[in-house]
Amino acid sequence: MMQEQLYHLYYSGISGYDLIPNWKTDNSHLFCTHCHRLKLPRGGLDLITDEKIRKNLDMTMIGYLLIPGCMSTRLLDLLGKEAENHLNLGNVYLKKGTKLIKQPFVTFISKYKYIPLRGETPYYIDGKPIEKRLKVCPECLFCARVERSPWFLLNDEYPKHPIQCTDMGLLLYESVYEKLKNTKLVGVCVEKVKIKQNTQKG
Numbered sequence: 001m002m003q004e005q006l007y008h009l010y011y012s013g014i015s016g017y018d019l020i021p022n023w024k025t026d027n028s029h030l031f032c033t034h035c036h037r038l039k040l041p042r043g044g045l046d047l048i049t050d051e052k053i054r055k056n057l058d059m060t061m062i063g064y065l066l067i068p069g070c071m072s073t074r075l076l077d078l079l080g081k082e083a084e085n086h087l088n089l090g091n092v093y094l095k096k097g098t099k100l101i102k103q104p105f106v107t108f109i110s111k112y113k114y115i116p117l118r119g120e121t122p123y124y125i126d127g128k129p130i131e132k133r134l135k136v137c138p139e140c141l142f143c144a145r146v147e148r149s150p151w152f153l154l155n156d157e158y159p160k161h162p163i164q165c166t167d168m169g170l171l172l173y174e175s176v177y178e179k180l181k182n183t184k185l186v187g188v189c190v191e192k193v194k195i196k197q198n199t200q201k202g
C-alpha cells in the first residue's frame, strides 16, 4: 500500500493562556489523578480563558493542557469539513464580567488513540540516556514516549485516519496538509514524520 507522507503540526509558542480560576476545580473529575492528563476518550470540551487569545495565532496552549489542543477556526476551515469526522471539537470562551464571549478558536480531542511519536534522540539523566522510553500511565493507560525529535513511526504504527492526534498536536496525511501548506500559520511548527520499517522495535 502506498503511504502518504505524514506531517506533525503543533504549537510552537512559549506563552499560553490561563483558564479562569474555577475551571480546573469544577472539572477536576475529568483528569487522571496519576498523570493529570484528560481522561480519554471524551467528546468535545469547552475551555474558558481569562484573557483574549491573540487573534492571529493558529494554535495555542490553554491552562498548560496538552489535551485538548487549541486551534484557530481559520486552521479548522483549512483542514476542511472532514476534520469533524476525526476530531471532537469544543468552544473557547472569554469570561468578561459575568458574560462568556465566544472566541475564534476551537479545542480538539482525537476520536482515536493518541499516537506516541518516536524520537531519534533520547532524553538524558545525569549524562545517561533514559532506557525505558515508553511510559504508560498505570491508571488511565495513556502512552507517551520520552524522546526528542526528529520524529518517526514504524511501519505498523502508521495512522489509519488522515487526521489523528499526538499529545502535542495534529498528525496529518499529505493530502490534508496540501490544503494548508500555502498558508503561513502563526505559532505552529510543522515537521515531517518519517516512516521506518519494523526492524528496530523496542
Ligand SMILES: [Zn+2]
Pocket: 032, 033, 034, 035, 036, 037, 137, 138, 139, 140, 141, 142
Ligand atoms: Zn493517567
